[in-house]
Structures are given as structure tokens and as C-alpha cells.
Amino acid sequence: AVGWAQGWARLNRELMMDAAMAALSKAVPKPFTTDCEAVNCHHNYVTREAHFGDNVLVTRKGAVSAKEGEMGIIPGSMGAKSFIVRGKGNRDSFCSCSHGAGRAMSRNEAKKRFTLADHAAATAGVECRKDEGVIDETPAAYKDIDAVMAAQADLVEVMHTLKQVVCVKG
Template sequence: MEICLDESNAVWVMLHSGSRGVGNAIGQHFIQMARRDMAGHMHNMPDKNLAYFSEGSVHFDDYIEAVNWAQEYARVNRQEMMKLVLNCLKVHLPKFSLTSEAINCHHNYVVREHHFERDVYVTRKGAISAKKDQLGIIPGSMGAKSFIVRGRGNPESFYSCAHGAGRKMSRAAARQRFTRKDLEAQTRGVQCRKDRGGIDEIPAAYKDIDQVMQNQSDLVDIVHTLRQVICIKG
């Protein structure tokens, strides 16, 4: 959860949460089921990780239903978390008013859409929807900028753009390379966890968000640039 300020010092509350462990459990369950199904009609599959369900099969429909449930569960979680955060802020801050601008932005999800004259299932992994004039959120790393964007509706990207900066090194590599002093220096001005437990989230472990935004300028337009002042990671 982050408290951010935009270019006019308006306050934004930004939070990131998914289906948590239940989504992973659903995925593992159906991966194993797909492997068993494939073994029954393809004995020489080159890699067990290529197992899949055929559209129209019972397990395919069950999987889609479970995925949709997990995605809705994640959305409701975020809705409830936002209520809790705002109620907390009302206790500790002077009276303020809420705007009507709230952006709910999935990433790492599956959706049925129409592209290139076909109905298809689109999996946006590390990506968000960027349809024409659709608002989205592209977060940077802890201590870097984040962006509110408006989609340009580029069909070549299946109306998508990057979800965020993306890591350029693993969590383990970041812990080996950087120190607590590095973390303190790179998150100066941001109230956040600065002990060794937070080193894996150090900004240097992520790609340059400005370069990422430049690389996808044909996919989205920047509406607001946000800077974090408080960052709480669960």
C-alpha cells in the first residue's frame, strides 16, 4: 500500500493485492490435472509443462470458472482493503474529500476478448489492459515514480501495456548485492521498511521506469506522475 503525491500534490492511495495463496493453489491443482489428462492421449509429450486443456472439455470449463472466481476474489479484496485504508486516514488526517477517480487494474489474469476478427483468451502476464481511453496504473519500484496512464488502444499489443518496471535481478541476487545502507540511500524521502528484510525490493533491482515508459509510448499516454511518500509492504 502506498500514499503518493502527483504533480499538483494531490494525494493518491495505491494498493497492490491479488488472490494471494488461493490463486496459486488453483493453478497448481489444474496444472496437475492437465498433466494427467495429457498423459491419457499423448504419450510422447516433449515437456510436461506443455500440458493443456482442450476448449470445450469439462476440465477446461472448470478451470475458467475457477480463474474467474480468483480474479473476482482479488478485486473484492482490493475494494475492502481500500475502504480500510481510507477509514484509517480519516482518523489521522484533517478532513478531506474523495474524488470519483478510482482505478481498478488487473494484471496477471485471463480474459475473453475479440482480436483480429477472432474471439480469444488473452493472458496478460505482467501486463494490463490499455484499450482506447482506458485508465490504468503502472507502478515503479519502491522509491521510484509510478504513473496513471490512458490507453491508446494499440491493436498490435492486443490493447495491452506493461504492468510496471519489472525486475532486472532476482530477489536472491538483490539480497547478495546490496546492503541496508544501499536501501536507505535509494529510498531517501520515502517512509518504508529499510531493514535487511526489505533489500529484495530495492529500486536498483528493478528496470528504469522512465525507460520502460519511453519504450511503450505507442501504447499509453501518461496522465499523472506519482511519487511515493509512504510505502507499506505486507
């Protein structure tokens, strides 16, 4: 059942990419083509793999695969940059890396600590929701993405750094 659900999710991501590319080709007046690899990276999943001489089930919760040469995406928070990375295949990490900064505090703590004004200031320049329903997702509720990336330099190589301009939540 898990394999079926993960396959469905992958196909869903592929269909969304196809739809996005079709919409872009209609909206952008200059014809363009893409000749590079699409990065299709899921997180919070389980997979069968071989590690240290054993066949095991690896659950990646808050993590993604970072096999040698494998491309991945590590998103920042609503107001932080994101990264396109290439895995280094670090065996000690089960060829994994984080899939984001990770929370610095609980959702309830963030709701108590931050105001809508704090959230609006933290997400200035980013088109996103700026209402009570996303206060728990405000950037300061997460760890610093630069520190997280520095801590996993032995797991991934940063290929591209992306500046966030739009964030869709909910």
C-alpha cells in the same frame, strides 16, 4: 475458478478503497468528497477477449489492460515514482502495457549485489522496510521506470505522476 478468484480480488480492492476513504474522512478535519473515477487495476490475470478476429484467452503476466480510454496504474519500484495512465488501445499489444518497470536482475543477484546501506540510500525519503528481507526489492534491482514509460508511449498516455512516500511490502 480463475474468474471467481479475480472477482474476489476486485471486490477486495474495492473494500480496501472504501476502508481507506472512511479512515481518511475521519483523519482529515476538513470535509471532502471524491468525484472522480477510482482506478481499479489488477495484474497477473487471464481474461477472454477478441483480438484480430478471434476470441482468445489473454494472460497478462507483468502487464495490465490498456484499452482505449481505460485508466491504469503503473507502479515504480520501492523508491521510484508511479504513474496513473490512460490506455491508447494499441491493437498490436493486445491492448496491454507493462504493469511496472520489471526486474533488471534476479532476486538472488540483488541479494548478492546490494547492502542494507545501498537500500537505505535508494529509498531515502520513502517510508518503507529497510531490512534484509527486502534487499531483493531494492530500486536498483529494477529497470529504470522512465525508460520503460518512454518505451511504451504508444500504449499509454501518462495522466498523473506520483511521488512515492510510503511503500508496504510483505
